Amino acid sequence: MTVLARRTSERRPRPSRGQRGRSDGGRSRLRAFLRDRAAIAGFVLIGLVVLGAVAAPLVAAIVGHGPLEQLADEALSDTGLPISGGNGFLLGADANGRDVFVRTLYGAQVSLFVGLTSTTIALVLGTAVGLVAGYVGGRTDTVLSSFTDIALAFPFLITALSVVTLNRGPQGDDLVDPAWVVIGIVALFSWTYFARLVRGLVIELKSRAFIQAAVGSGAGRTRIILTEILPNVLPAAVIYWAVQLPANIIGEASLSFLGVGIKAPTPSWGTMIANAQQTGLYQYQPWLLLAPAISLFITILGFNLVSTQARRRFDPRSSGR
Amino acid sequence: MPLFQLDAFSVSFADPGLPQRHRFALDTVHELSYSVEPGETVAIVGESGSGKSVSLLAATGLLDGDIRTRGRVLFRDHDLLSLPQASRRRILGKEIGFVFQDPQSNLHPFMTIGAQIEEVLTEHTSLNRTARRRRVLELLGEVGIPRPEEKAQHHPGHLSGGQRQRVMIAMAIALNPALIIADEPTTALDVSVQAGILDLLTRLQAEHGTAIVFVSHDLAVVSRIADRVVVLKGGRLVETGTRDELYENPREQYTRDLLEASRARIRPRAARDGIRIGPPLLEVTGLTKHYRRGRRTTTAIEGLDFTVGEGEIVGVVGESGSGKSTVGTIVAGLQTADAGSITLAGHPYPVGGRHRAGTTAPHLAPELRRSVQLVFQDPFASLNPRRTVFQSIAAPLEAHGWSRAAVRERVAEVARRTVVDEVLLERYPVALSGGQKQRIAIARALALGPRLVVADEPLAALDVTTQVEIIELILSLQQTLGTAFLFISHDLGVVASIAQRVIVLGPDGVAEIGRTEQVFTEPRSEYTGSLLAAIPRLDDSPAEASR
Amino acid sequence: MTSYLTTRVVRMLITVLAVVLVTFFLTQIAFSNPARNLAPPNASAETIQAIARAYGIDRPWPEQLFGYFVKGPDIQGTPTGLLNWPPSLGYSYQEQRPVTELLLEKIPATLSLAAGAFVLWIGFSVLFGVLAARRQGGVLDKITSAFSYTFLSLPTFVTGMLLIYVLFYQLSLAGFRFFPSSGYVPITESVGEWARHLILPWLTLALAEIAIFQRVIRSSVLEVVGQDYIRTAKAKGLPDRRVYFGHALSGALNPVLTLGGIELAAIIGGAVITEQVFGIDGIGRLAVSAASSGDAPVVIGITLFSAMVFVVATFAVDLITYARSSRQ
Amino acid sequence: DPGAAPKAETGEAAYGGTLKVGAIQDFNALDTQLAYWTEDWQVVRLLSRQLVTYPGSTEGIGEDTTVVPDLAESWDVSDDGLVYTFHLRDGIRYSGASDREIVADDFIYAIKRFPDPNNQVSAITYYNALLEGFVEYREKFEAEVPVGDVGAVKEFIDSNEISGLTAVDDKTLQITLTQPANDFLDVLTLNFVSPLPEEVVSQYFPDSLEYRQNYVSSGPYEIESYEPNQSIAITKVDGYDNEGDPRPAYIDRFEIDFSYSTADAVSQAIQTGTVDIGFYVSPYPAHVIQSYQDTQPENLHISPSGSQTFISINNPDESEPLTEGQEALKDLRVREALQYAINKADIVRGRGGEVSAQARSEILTSTLLGYNDIDYFATEGDEGDPEKARELLKEAGYPDLSLKLAYRVSPENEAIFTSVQSSVARAGITIDLVPIPAADYAASLEDPAKRGQWDIAQGGYSPDWQGNGSRMIVGGWLNSEFNPGYVWNGVNYHSDALNAEVEKAFAAPTAEAAEPFWQEANRIASEDVAWIPLFETIRVFPSSDRVANWTWQSLGNGPDWASLQVVD
Numbered sequence A: 001m002t003v004l005a006r007r008t009s010e011r012r013p014r015p016s017r018g019q020r021g022r023s024d025g026g027r028s029r030l031r032a033f034l035r036d037r038a039a040i041a042g043f044v045l046i047g048l049v050v051l052g053a054v055a056a057p058l059v060a061a062i063v064g065h066g067p068l069e070q071l072a073d074e075a076l077s078d079t080g081l082p083i084s085g086g087n088g089f090l091l092g093a094d095a096n097g098r099d100v101f102v103r104t105l106y107g108a109q110v111s112l113f114v115g116l117t118s119t120t121i122a123l124v125l126g127t128a129v130g131l132v133a134g135y136v137g138g139r140t141d142t143v144l145s146s147f148t149d150i151a152l153a154f155p156f157l158i159t160a161l162s163v164v165t166l167n168r169g170p171q172g173d174d175l176v177d178p179a180w181v182v183i184g185i186v187a188l189f190s191w192t193y194f195a196r197l198v199r200g201l202v203i204e205l206k207s208r209a210f211i212q213a214a215v216g217s218g219a220g221r222t223r224i225i226l227t228e229i230l231p232n233v234l235p236a237a238v239i240y241w242a243v244q245l246p247a248n249i250i251g252e253a254s255l256s257f258l259g260v261g262i263k264a265p266t267p268s269w270g271t272m273i274a275n276a277q278q279t280g281l282y283q284y285q286p287w288l289l290l291a292p293a294i295s296l297f298i299t300i301l302g303f304n305l306v307s308t309q310a311r312r313r314f315d316p317r318s319s320g321r
Numbered sequence B: 001m002p003l004f005q006l007d008a009f010s011v012s013f014a015d016p017g018l019p020q021r022h023r024f025a026l027d028t029v030h031e032l033s034y035s036v037e038p039g040e041t042v043a044i045v046g047e048s049g050s051g052k053s054v055s056l057l058a059a060t061g062l063l064d065g066d067i068r069t070r071g072r073v074l075f076r077d078h079d080l081l082s083l084p085q086a087s088r089r090r091i092l093g094k095e096i097g098f099v100f101q102d103p104q105s106n107l108h109p110f111m112t113i114g115a116q117i118e119e120v121l122t123e124h125t126s127l128n129r130t131a132r133r134r135r136v137l138e139l140l141g142e143v144g145i146p147r148p149e150e151k152a153q154h155h156p157g158h159l160s161g162g163q164r165q166r167v168m169i170a171m172a173i174a175l176n177p178a179l180i181i182a183d184e185p186t187t188a189l190d191v192s193v194q195a196g197i198l199d200l201l202t203r204l205q206a207e208h209g210t211a212i213v214f215v216s217h218d219l220a221v222v223s224r225i226a227d228r229v230v231v232l233k234g235g236r237l238v239e240t241g242t243r244d245e246l247y248e249n250p251r252e253q254y255t256r257d258l259l260e261a262s263r264a265r266i267r268p269r270a271a272r273d274g275i276r277i278g279p280p281l282l283e284v285t286g287l288t289k290h291y292r293r294g295r296r297t298t299t300a301i302e303g304l305d306f307t308v309g310e311g312e313i314v315g316v317v318g319e320s321g322s323g324k325s326t327v328g329t330i331v332a333g334l335q336t337a338d339a340g341s342i343t344l345a346g347h348p349y350p351v352g353g354r355h356r357a358g359t360t361a362p363h364l365a366p367e368l369r370r371s372v373q374l375v376f377q378d379p380f381a382s383l384n385p386r387r388t389v390f391q392s393i394a395a396p397l398e399a400h401g402w403s404r405a406a407v408r409e410r411v412a413e414v415a416r417r418t419v420v421d422e423v424l425l426e427r428y429p430v431a432l433s434g435g436q437k438q439r440i441a442i443a444r445a446l447a448l449g450p451r452l453v454v455a456d457e458p459l460a461a462l463d464v465t466t467q468v469e470i471i472e473l474i475l476s477l478q479q480t481l482g483t484a485f486l487f488i489s490h491d492l493g494v495v496a497s498i499a500q501r502v503i504v505l506g507p508d509g510v511a512e513i514g515r516t517e518q519v520f521t522e523p524r525s526e527y528t529g530s531l532l533a534a535i536p537r538l539d540d541s542p543a544e545a546s547r
Numbered sequence C: 001m002t003s004y005l006t007t008r009v010v011r012m013l014i015t016v017l018a019v020v021l022v023t024f025f026l027t028q029i030a031f032s033n034p035a036r037n038l039a040p041p042n043a044s045a046e047t048i049q050a051i052a053r054a055y056g057i058d059r060p061w062p063e064q065l066f067g068y069f070v071k072g073p074d075i076q077g078t079p080t081g082l083l084n085w086p087p088s089l090g091y092s093y094q095e096q097r098p099v100t101e102l103l104l105e106k107i108p109a110t111l112s113l114a115a116g117a118f119v120l121w122i123g124f125s126v127l128f129g130v131l132a133a134r135r136q137g138g139v140l141d142k143i144t145s146a147f148s149y150t151f152l153s154l155p156t157f158v159t160g161m162l163l164i165y166v167l168f169y170q171l172s173l174a175g176f177r178f179f180p181s182s183g184y185v186p187i188t189e190s191v192g193e194w195a196r197h198l199i200l201p202w203l204t205l206a207l208a209e210i211a212i213f214q215r216v217i218r219s220s221v222l223e224v225v226g227q228d229y230i231r232t233a234k235a236k237g238l239p240d241r242r243v244y245f246g247h248a249l250s251g252a253l254n255p256v257l258t259l260g261g262i263e264l265a266a267i268i269g270g271a272v273i274t275e276q277v278f279g280i281d282g283i284g285r286l287a288v289s290a291a292s293s294g295d296a297p298v299v300i301g302i303t304l305f306s307a308m309v310f311v312v313a314t315f316a317v318d319l320i321t322y323a324r325s326s327r328q
Numbered sequence D: 001d002p003g004a005a006p007k008a009e010t011g012e013a014a015y016g017g018t019l020k021v022g023a024i025q026d027f028n029a030l031d032t033q034l035a036y037w038t039e040d041w042q043v044v045r046l047l048s049r050q051l052v053t054y055p056g057s058t059e060g061i062g063e064d065t066t067v068v069p070d071l072a073e074s075w076d077v078s079d080d081g082l083v084y085t086f087h088l089r090d091g092i093r094y095s096g097a098s099d100r101e102i103v104a105d106d107f108i109y110a111i112k113r114f115p116d117p118n119n120q121v122s123a124i125t126y127y128n129a130l131l132e133g134f135v136e137y138r139e140k141f142e143a144e145v146p147v148g149d150v151g152a153v154k155e156f157i158d159s160n161e162i163s164g165l166t167a168v169d170d171k172t173l174q175i176t177l178t179q180p181a182n183d184f185l186d187v188l189t190l191n192f193v194s195p196l197p198e199e200v201v202s203q204y205f206p207d208s209l210e211y212r213q214n215y216v217s218s219g220p221y222e223i224e225s226y227e228p229n230q231s232i233a234i235t236k237v238d239g240y241d242n243e244g245d246p247r248p249a250y251i252d253r254f255e256i257d258f259s260y261s262t263a264d265a266v267s268q269a270i271q272t273g274t275v276d277i278g279f280y281v282s283p284y285p286a287h288v289i290q291s292y293q294d295t296q297p298e299n300l301h302i303s304p305s306g307s308q309t310f311i312s313i314n315n316p317d318e319s320e321p322l323t324e325g326q327e328a329l330k331d332l333r334v335r336e337a338l339q340y341a342i343n344k345a346d347i348v349r350g351r352g353g354e355v356s357a358q359a360r361s362e363i364l365t366s367t368l369l370g371y372n373d374i375d376y377f378a379t380e381g382d383e384g385d386p387e388k389a390r391e392l393l394k395e396a397g398y399p400d401l402s403l404k405l406a407y408r409v410s411p412e413n414e415a416i417f418t419s420v421q422s423s424v425a426r427a428g429i430t431i432d433l434v435p436i437p438a439a440d441y442a443a444s445l446e447d448p449a450k451r452g453q454w455d456i457a458q459g460g461y462s463p464d465w466q467g468n469g470s471r472m473i474v475g476g477w478l479n480s481e482f483n484p485g486y487v488w489n490g491v492n493y494h495s496d497a498l499n500a501e502v503e504k505a506f507a508a509p510t511a512e513a514a515e516p517f518w519q520e521a522n523r524i525a526s527e528d529v530a531w532i533p534l535f536e537t538i539r540v541f542p543s544s545d546r547v548a549n550w551t552w553q554s555l556g557n558g559p560d561w562a563s564l565q566v567v568d
């Protein structure tokens, strides 16, 4: 018998739970998603963090401590040891007599800003490159993929260390805000992951019948990429965004640890963690470490809960897992 | 005592939208009872989604996920549902063998087939290595795999579909089980391959006295093999009886409907003759296409000549790999031919040469693009899961620069023509049934008002009842709009029932082209004859099939 | 296959070359006065200039580029230029030694660190990833996901510090002195000491990676667990162990391999911090001191090294994936 | 001084044992000609001997000021104070890569190496100013010998002489000065003039790895094994006879582990007894000091050090100011305003309180000759007086002063300078911090091209020697004749009045006679705010229980390892 079987691997996927017989799958999924306890918890956590960031000036006004204000008299012992609570310092002070609680809240602003911006830039850049490389293919793909490979091959921290020095003008001023340098560096080193992911997805999608149908109906390349492919790769990319976000916030921290991150005295969770580590004072004043680390934990947990639940609910590719 | 027995067996799935305690709201199988005697073949039939697979998988503990089962499932005198896992494992694979629908996805892609069969022996017997190896080769030979020594070392990817299914069967019979559960074992296969597999199953059953639970939605197949038939609908038992009782005197309306649909599907239609066929619309001469992959070149089609008249339905049949889809995609303008000439209403297609970046599709003149559209085999893959039905149908129009209002109007129009309910327009594909999806795919193809629609196996993924709907739709479009179809299928019955002319592609090129009646009644090529012989018919009897 | 191999190798070379070129220009702009580093402290401006002149550091960049890739001036008796035999990566201004020699000396420590961490990381990720996937939503799944979130939110330098604090400091105070807090003993000296000194750094590196990888394996096993062939394996009556660690894992390996290759290369980056925290005298520590002191040849040399690790690791992964896929 | 109470009194075995040391970094330099860090000096003192030295003191760093014979048994000084004749001891030998006897020529060779372009000995400034024939020799050397050629260096040294240096015989060394110097013997205590066997050291680049691996020791200890950045083992020379050596050399072996990453890591290692003392740790974390004070004060050793941390001022004398800040800083009132604006008490507190640092406004520190013990800009509790600062700024016409402050990146410095930043803000001064990577720091400040990048900068000194060591600070860094034209160590200052006082101090026959001039120079510089002193460092060292007979030494500005003992 010489006959080959037709490939029918996905001929009849088993429908996901609860979607058959519903009047509107999309909306009911959204409703279920909004009722999902894990997702709600995630939203609450993210809300808390955002609230903290937004309310930072308010809290500072209420407790009367600015984020940079050094209140050595109130917060440091004669031998320079910070208090770990009390005296109006909810979470104690750092070695310079600054309010850890207030700094953690302000730190949320910087960390979220750096993390969200850099990850989003990486997402946009990587997705764009991945879309073009994956869809156009051929020589364009070779060039863009080599480009991605080259970017991936750089040792992140080592290159970052040299890049940071570039940001000093003839007058010693920073040419651009150091936060943007950190954002730029982190984005530069994380877009590649998005590019790889998206390219892979696009290549897989490209052979799908609905893309063929769009081609057959005479749609142009840009239209196909934007209306047919993008909506299909975006969910995965966005989920990866949530995975990359904490990594990028930590990337900022690592740069700070090596002394090239957000500039002192501006608080960011990364610099605060790095500082607690370097001075070793966390053994005496645990909040120095706990406050930023727990905040980071909450942020990551929040984004991850929301994104995994979102994927479970909305990605037709996942069978509800 | 029955060998296998379901006793008021129910399965419900959890609805994740509901609170934890009340979540098992999706009742899928209700109080199902039937039994299987040793050596007997019981067929479970019913439309897609009727619970055929779920009931069997849940009964044997192979359905994972958040489910609740009730009732009893007896195998000999063990209740499979209450049996501890370890003891159940001793029954699975040893006393009950399984053959699933799609051998491609059911075999591990990275393990050799020998290893996969051997595993069963390792797990359930104390045979030593060489004994196991010997038995594996024996089994492969028994299920008709040529050169077992060599094939045992192969990965599933290197086997044909039929061979893979034979491997599955070898695995199932490795320990001479008392029962084989076969869930649509032939649905994914070609007619000719299907015939071979069915023969194999019946032969094995005769030799070893194995009982078989055979799941299918194809009554024609069932009629060939079953002793008794169980009809399911919506998870409930509709009726059960011996094959002859059921086929000749169905008691329930639903059973009658099923039988009717099976017959209707392949019955040549009277209306067909009334169709007026216009002058040639599509003219193809010397169509040739080779695929190059690395240094290997596959000739997909060589020197094919044919025409499609205005408003004509031309069927393309042939076994897998004979180049049917290749012809379809070239005619639909998704790739270029290497040689030959193609014209559609006088517009020539580019041949050979460059492609648009990112695709293998050539630049076609816009009027040509508008004139020909494609409908794909798999409705699940042919709609963008992230766009609503409206957006999907509107996409070609937007691509051709239609105004918003005009798009709206046109979509409503084609939706009406293709019997797509207006409420469906705002839904996403995930909330649609297979039949609905295929209708929407057709609607999309019609949006630009093409003169020719290439339909590549548009029915293959649908169950019988739905197939009938789509056939009706195509015929009505042909009549009312005068649209011509190039209808690709491996299902000769369907082609016989709708096409005016048929192109038969054989293993080494074109077997024959001719009017449908002529091809089906007095085939000129031997190949066509063999294809025709393999078609299962509703009135085949098991006795005839196995001898 | 051979043509695939040649294009792959060419692409690898191009990648490494491009990385080196970019780094070369980056360091050219970033590090303004390398001669200052070559000069002793308190050297006068004239001396610094003389040094710059002697070693060609003041030459225009094309000449320096030529010097780097082809042949440059001898510096303190060391030939420079990649076309020498053996290829010379230049001379370290800071350490006053040939870069090649420096790298060769530091690589064993970094390799020991990376290799050990890799073993731990893969081992635990596979174990917990598969187990978590097996009972999705179960106790183990919950524990491992809490573990993942925790270590995802802790930078490696904090993990390292906490490990030292608990396993070295507190245990030592309690009289149990097993874990040293720092240092590196070559494996050639004593295998036991080598491992003992590396346990904490291994853990530090591995914990962060396990946090990510365990999830990756879990989700990719989950994807596979839904596949029909897993059901087949169960239908054969195989025990869970065989089903999950045999069938599911091997089916789930592709994305794991791909990410594994990237992460293995990234471990060089992770080693920077771990080496810093544990005072392991490897590539990472050298990199930080070189980058912060403007020691361009060392920075370029290390970048070249890690780029090579990257391309080789991804190449290996590609070969494995290729081999696997050609069986399909 | 509680730390000085030695356990040696208990009468335990004084000799022998191994001292384990936890270090944050490897040596900056180990070559006797290049080592110029206090920590390096602590170790170099074990590996080299000089003509004369200080014996160490159990009282404190500042007490170790008496010059005693070392390799020279005795010396004579001519009546005009210009010719010094040293008589070397008998039986002095090298160890390590050479074991021959030490002769007078070895000292001359050492000094002749000073101008080696591969070398650039920091102490060259002293010899430039004092040693007869040195300037000519140096200029010729610089003109003739290219960089990077050890052979050429050896050839030049072998064929040129310095007129002020004569080896009368193997055991007699004569040094002729251009002018009398009451601190010349102090200058000779520094390790720069340690004997070196030319036949060995001329083969290697100064302080290169090969040099370190083929180290020739003239001291009681030698290097047993050395892994750069990892560890070094230093052991007592077999059969070393310390007759006539002021270093008692009690301990048999030192093991330094360079792999610690932070002060905290070293502290933990000391607390757990993994190591005995720390190295390159400055300062120890406040909580560590606190816990030692509370629980084991006997293991905490405290001494004023004479080291100062200050903020230097970039107001180039000759060239035009490049920034508005530099312009403003030319005005004394602005500099005074900074003195008043800074809250030094906070900085001190951040360093761990009075036990680790003392606020200062005087240029010279308490251990130096010329210290006046006057607070020139006294404020309540050293907290500063922002009001007064504001007034001064208003008067000077810079009510919204904005300055760029460069500092060397480290967590400790970040704490100091963010504190400065926040305290001067009280007086309306804005400070932009310019963190500069440690290794680049000195070069950046001295780079003329980068002079516009900072207005004020972190600075600091540790006296080369105590007591009569003011020459280095007031006579070196601030004396514009000694230090003409360029920024050196971030300092740029010019005052004719100060130059005149320094001149007089140099000319004074003895240290006692020089003291009033140093005092006056100190007053001038302090009142003129040549730089802004922040605090004087008090050295605080925790040690493990095993360490006994804690002794301080002035040269290493810390513990005298050769006098420490270990008890088990």
Ligand SMILES: Nc1ncnc2c1ncn2[C@@H]1O[C@H](COP(=O)(O)OP(=O)(O)OP(=O)(O)O)[C@@H](O)[C@H]1O
Binding pocket: A012, A014, A015, A016, A017, A018, A020, B013, B026, B028, B046, B047, B048, B049, B050, B051, B052, B053, B054, B055, B065, B217
């Ligand atoms: N995981 C699940 N969650 C919820 N419902 C499910 C799940 N799996 C299957 N179902 C539902 O169970 C019903 C029965 O499905 P089953 O697969 O048994 O149908 P079938 O009769 O085998 O159909 P087919 O011929 O398509 O194989 C369907 O309506 C389906 O939607």
Ligand SMILES: Nc1ncnc2c1ncn2[C@@H]1O[C@H](COP(=O)(O)OP(=O)(O)OP(=O)(O)O)[C@@H](O)[C@H]1O
Binding pocket: A005, A006, A007, B291, B292, B293, B298, B299, B300, B318, B319, B320, B321, B322, B323, B324, B325, B326, B327, B490
């Ligand atoms: N893109 C391609 N690259 C290489 N070979 C191809 C490609 N597409 C199809 N082929 C080969 O061309 C031949 C014809 O394929 P085609 O898909 O037209 O067959 P078919 O008759 O439609 O089969 P089926 O019934 O399985 O759909 C087959 O041998 C196939 O393997």
Ligand SMILES: [Mg+2]
Binding pocket: B052, B053, B054, B183
């Ligand atoms: Mg089914």
Ligand SMILES: [Mg+2]
Binding pocket: B324, B325, B326, B456
């Ligand atoms: Mg086909």
